[in-house]
Amino acid sequence: MGYCIRFKPPSGCSIHGLGGTIAAVCERASQTQKKAGIAMQVMKHEKEAAVPCSELGSTKTATEHKEQPAEEVGEGNLYRSTGGPEGRNRIKLFNSIVTHDDVAKDCEIYLHVSDNPSAMEASVDSEDVCRDAEEGEKMQHTCKMSTSEYKLSVAPEMCILEYSRKEWKGNTPVAKRMRKGYEAVAQKFSSIRQIRGDNYCALRATLFQALSQATQLPRWMQSEDFPVLPENLLSKYDWIKQWQLKQKPSRKTGEISDEIKEYLLLLRKKWKSISDIKCPVEKQEACDALFTNEEEEYSLYEALKFLMLNTAIELYNDEKNGRRVPIFSWLLFARDTSSNPHQLMHNHLNQIGHSGGLEQVEMFLLAYTLQYTIQVYRLYKCSTDEFITFYPSDPEEDWPVVTLITEDDRHYNVPVRTH
Template structure:
């Protein structure tokens, strides 16, 4: 019997099988390389989007209180131990379980306070309901002789000039309207969503903070007049405020603390008053 044709056919089939397996292996290798490359691109793009989105956020999401503390206050220095103890007290005594980080800039203290006010839907103060609240800048300039109000600086914008009063009115109006709108929202999640959107709008944020700064200045001017006339009943921190060289009167308070300066003025004045009260 002649087995050669069968042998040749089997040999050809084997070569064809080996060739197909080689092509399949090559195709799989290229697919794997392509998958790795695409995964790498997606990872880089995801990091870019996350970084870009986080950069635009002025208030980040909630993080566990003690985990944040452990990350920020490592080591066995006296300060680190004291800070860890303070964070633990927040948890056990006041049931504070989480916190949010805010963008660190000239407005960081105001940002932290105003975010909490809006998120909790606290009612606006009485001055927001006054019909002439938008006229307070003109009142200070023309009725109370505070012509130095035109030296007011709008955050990093070192601005002086005749448009100061108009810019202040817009900031007060933005603060009043946003505060009244957010406090009127009863649904908690709707209020939180609006609050988060608001604190991602840098332009609006700055208007709100400048509105708060001006109202701080206005309150200081009113208190200083009572202080100069030796009227009683002022909150205790005003007396401490006016005995400092950096805020002995409303003008020095504005120039040294409310105007941007080196970016630390607002932190200093707010932390100091908080400590005294």
């Protein structure tokens, strides 16, 4: 899905510098929260039909949720709307901003969500929305490579500047911007490795980079409860048995639990074995070997997706219980297709790798799940303050950092070899 930000501040209130992407909303809202003590809460709108947020344990489908009457998500005033004169699939946030004279003023932020699930994130800059013919040809070439010629999950290293000249030969504004973006990346990284362009590419690029630089097993993966996570969640939430394993039909609850447990144990085993390798060359060879083993590779993605679901459930429950949650969590559950973890699983996580990839707000969820900061060079945003985006925008200081490159917020490659 694509996102476009529209602002509608009431009289007397202004919003300065808020960008046109989910990342910008999260980052700047977080900064405002720190500087002015911003309080964001969730509430219904009196004039528009809100999509309800059903109880976590419900087994109803997304369609059934939309037909129910409006219901508060919890404390606060972030809500989803599918009606109103501005059209369907609209997310609205109220920011209560306390001014210097302690007078609270409300600002409305509208996020329009595209009906086209494959649409790229839209920006307020028309040049970002309307790409030219050259980029269309480039994207068609990428799709062709990902489905036929290009079979490697992670291609060998290539000089970044050479790759840029090869892929963007024209003199159109888009081609110039892309080359300029690659030149900026080349100030820090000398090479690039292409990531296979299927719907797993965001997971693949992030995991590859994390394993390539891993020196120890993450603390959360060392927990005794880690292997029994599927069993524990299934005992609480019956709807998890609808989890789709590699496009296979749903199995019995016990079978799903056992298979996901195998994936989690494989992830921990591979992470530990690679992190124990001290020689950088041998470590990279081990990573390369892992990403040429299709069966193991795709099992790891299933493990990551399930861990993302677990994180989403924790965030959802924290918000319902009045605990502080990251701003991206509100946006994650503000979509009419994921108003709760059940819908998130059914409409999004089950589709990753099959009919869709990670949306921008789900990049936040992935980073929060791994407890890694994901730094992304967004080349089509070159020369703007969104050129380098961090997921999450306010990470813990001790989180490791992995770096990715994207030309369109859909496909990701990885830069390697720092200067």
